[in-house]
Amino acid sequence: MPSSTLPECAHYFPPPETKEDLEFADLPPIHPEGRAQLYPQLRDALRTHGFLYAINHGYTQAQRDRIFDIAGVPFNDVSLDEKKTYTASIEEVGSYAGYKLRQFWRVDTENQIHDQIENYAINLNVENRPHPTALRPFLPEIDHFARHNHFNILHPILRLIALSLELPEETLVEKHNFDRTGDTSGYYRRSNDEEEKSKNVWLKGHTDTGSITILWSQPVGGLQILGPDGKWKWVRHIDNGLVINTGYMMTFFTGGYYKPTIHRVIQPPSDQHAYDRLGAYYFAMANDDVRLLSCAESPVLKHVGIERQCLDEDSPLCETWRKGRTAAYGRSDLKNGVERGVEEEVIEGIVVKHYN
Template sequence: MSHPESLPEFQVPVIDISAYTGAGGADERADVARKMDSACERVGFVQITGHGIPSDVLDGLTAAVDAFFALPLDVKKNYRADGNRGYSPPKSESLSLSLGLESATRMNDFFEAFNVGTEARSFPELDLSESDYGLNVWPELTDFRPKIDSYYAHAGRVARTLTTVFADALDLPRDYFEYLTDHSIDVMRMNNYALPEGTVTLDGELTGMGAHTDFGIVTVLWADQVAGLQVLGRDGEWHDVQPIDKALLINLGDLTARLTNDRWMSTLHRVKPPIVDGTIRRRRSVAFFHDGNADAVIATLPSHLDADDGLAYEPITVREHVKAKLEGSQKGKANVAAVREAARVLAAQAAHR
């Protein structure tokens, strides 16, 4: 299989998945699967409608996110935690290092974040390690946890629905992804790109979130309709992406690219500072990462061994892959294994010199 030619004009397809979330028939689901296959092959990003998340759940999510990030910085820092959980202050991470790329200023991503996720004790019947799954910390805010838990459950449902669509699109058994995800490392990251006036210098090096690919199988993203998110197209150019009304943005992670030998794209993306009249405009996003079981081995599908000139990825466990990526973004240790992803960033940089 060879990569398709670039689209004449970059666009993120919009796909209505209600055939999978509602009472769609076989023909309707097959049409969705065909559209998903094309979108994943050409772009790696999709906007989905028909996801079935109620408006009141989304309203509760945004209210909870606003309430947490409105807290004083000293209070938020009390909720720092290990294991990709809790609060991350501004400029404490550098996502470009998850690709093994040195940046001019390490730990220069100016977003702040709060993470929750699946815990080892979520699966009492399994002997799972907290080093893989982490322990959540919860801020002492009224109704914060119920609102977050409600959206988290819906986002997880959407992610699992999407893996069913993926299985259909790849001509796999419909339950194919279950053995990879029945005790998945799922993490939900709430991001805030607004900082108090005067705390940053707009000197050209400031990065909202550095260029990176997501770690796992699929990401479900709620985001403000504020400029900032950019996606690297096959043309080597960075393109602005904003969600349409009531849509969620979906992108593939590295592990799905490995399964398909890069026929489906784990697309590089970044967030540039949303600057209006010299000041940073507020931008929020909430990313639900569906990463797979820590002990699952990800290997190229037999049907895709001839993709990318037959250069298959080496099998890797989800645990090994996630660890390498996190050591880059959070601990400043360049990920030397991200060769293909880093090459795409470097090529885009060279094209703009």
């Protein structure tokens, strides 16, 4: 860490893991090996599930625990009035940087149920914008954490994906400079009436906007993925593990070879109903000036064929796509899709699906 003397904050005591007999997704853990052995594991996991676990990522358990201590600061140590001062300009400019306060997203339009999720998103360059007073002493540690996610976790994953497509290792790394956002979030409990009306869904099935999402695993359940068999399955907690998934930008870059992972958050298991969920995430986005085109030079994509989301000449810039999806998420009027239980919206001429 940047200093041997760290500022104090409340310690996050993780709740006990659920003892319920749940149907967990069979996600493979990726162990560090030689790249020639590792990228086929990653390829098969992402092609089958869109999710995988990563371990031995370079942070100790103590470093990970410290990050969760810091993650609670913007929610527990900042007043509502100060939070409003640092509210993100989500609809206005399509940016999550700052606070997304509770009840901003519509979870269930028919019953007018809104979310109880609070996010605080930080640019990877922590000096890009001001922060609440309570969080400022922790910025050096947040900067270290952001850089670790970007250079020691994201970039190796992008190199493995490039190798799996028989592309030069730096093909995707070059599209991801150090200028995006990280995120912490709190999922807070809801009334029994809201749970019943929304069928216990806290965040409906969706795909992420960016290319890769890194979730630092935490013990309160709720995250589920839509499996290849069409069933929702729980994601198991792994101490000091990472949960990695692909987003929509990766589908653009890989011509549909890697699909965006469909996932949702529901009410935790009954033996964890008394706990809120605290999360630390890294959302990787490509550079704003990169156009969302497939890497058509890939021998693998030439062999299997390329699924295009739109004509190449109509492909949006990453900035346009990022801002469009950010501004619309949880706010736009969704239309019923052709598939049962699927709602749709159109972003930059591309149909985006939401799963109930």
